[in-house]
Amino acid sequence: MKNTMTLLFLLCGTLIYGQQKLINNANALAEKVEAKTIEWRHDIHQNPELSNREFKTAEKIAEHLKSLGIEVKTGVAHTGVVGILKGGKPGPVVGLRADIDALPVTERVDIPYKSIVKSTYNGVETGVMHACGHDTHVAMLMGVAEVLSKMKKDLSGTVKFIFQPAEEGAPPSEEGGAKMMVKEGVLKSPDVDVVFGMHISSDTPVGEIEYKSGGMMAAADRFVIKVKGKQSHGSAPWNSVDPIVTSAQIINGLQTIVSRSSELTKEAAVITVGMIKGGVRNNIIPEEVEMIGTIRTLDIAMQDIIHERLRTVATKIAESMGAVAEVTLNKGTPVTYNNPQLTSKVAPWLTEVTGEGKTKIIKAVTGAEDFAYYANEVPSFFYFVGGCPLGEDPKKAAPHHTPDFRVDDAGMLTGMKAMLNLTIKYMNDPLK
DSSP states (O other): OHHHHHHHHHHHHHHHHHHHHHHHHHHHHHHHHHHHHHHHHHHHHHSOOOTTOOHHHHHHHHHHHHHTTOEEEEEETTTEEEEEEEOSEEEEEEEEEEEOOOBSOOOOOOOTTOOOOEEEETTEEEEOBOTTSHHHHHHHHHHHHHHHHHTGGGOEEEEEEEEESOTTOOOTTOOOHHHHHHHTTTTTTTTOSEEEEEEEEEEEETTOEEEOSEEEEOEEEEEEEEEEOBOEETTOGGGSBOHHHHHHHHHHHHHHHHHHHSOTTTOOEEEEEEEEEOOSSTTEEOSEEEEEEEEEESOHHHHHHHHHHHHHHHHHHHHHTTOEEEEEEEEEEOOEEEOHHHHHHHHHHHHHHHOTTSEEEOOOBSSOOTTHHHHTTSOEEEEEEEEEOTTSOGGGSOOTTSTTOOOOTTHHHHHHHHHHHHHHHHHHSOOO
């Protein structure tokens, strides 16, 4: 027995030493490719493309993967690119995902690689900008692919690189994003065992990583409320059923759903009316008003309750004012869910990258991420990578999706090392 225990101890020590050697090699290679990764990011940032229109971005990715000897499939979910790297040893299939689309935002940040690209979105001319950091995600995963391709013979398993279009949502009347990638079989042939994804964060300091077990980001649902009244001259409102006043009352009523009908000690919830349309002239009370908004929830039961209450509040307030409200609710992106068993396994690996105190557990975020569709199929883990320059106040950082959004190139090395660490260690220690 004593000899057996000694043998097991030596074998375990050898495996740990071999794995750490791989990690050290990966980190060293990541540092060598960092400058190239920053160049890729700047080029992608200067040439942003909207959802389902990422043609040049996809071409750049595919050419890079092919140059590394990685098997490449293009045209997945319109413009998605998938690369498959088979390691020299048997093991699990690890999916690594990066989103590639930009936003209809005109950049105001004064940087050498500022976007001046123009396009049309929903019939409106607009600037195009990587205002959510997807340019860094693409560059980081391209860098990870280059590092892992150089370590191919030592990898215990297969890596599937998922460069996904339309995370911000497909254009009207089109499909797209992670949902379409899954539908078209991105997690099959070979079957993916686990998916890792990351997102740069403008208000997290460079060198830090943030995560949460369970529901990390919210479900995002869309609602449309059409309020139908009776048109009249603005000077004689008593002859009307005013849909504008009715809509104002409905908007106020919707806020009581969160404040009075939602168990907020359980999870957060948000109802926002983001668009309201009605009327054509200052002295005409219109016949109809349309409101469009979003619901954000982190709990399925709460989501159902809020949907039911929204219908009731809108229709009954309208009825009380002599109008009619038609409510359409569409479930969108699900909750982004970090598998608890997987999270407890991989979180310590991230601390090894950042050092103690720099890998932090956060509260849930009410923003949404279509990475959720992968997490609905296989155990997955999603985390934030710091992009706020050192020395700057994260609380003053411009939010994502705004013209002043900015993240520091220095954050990408941490992102690459984290993804490499997760991939290599998971291959050698997968979920049972």
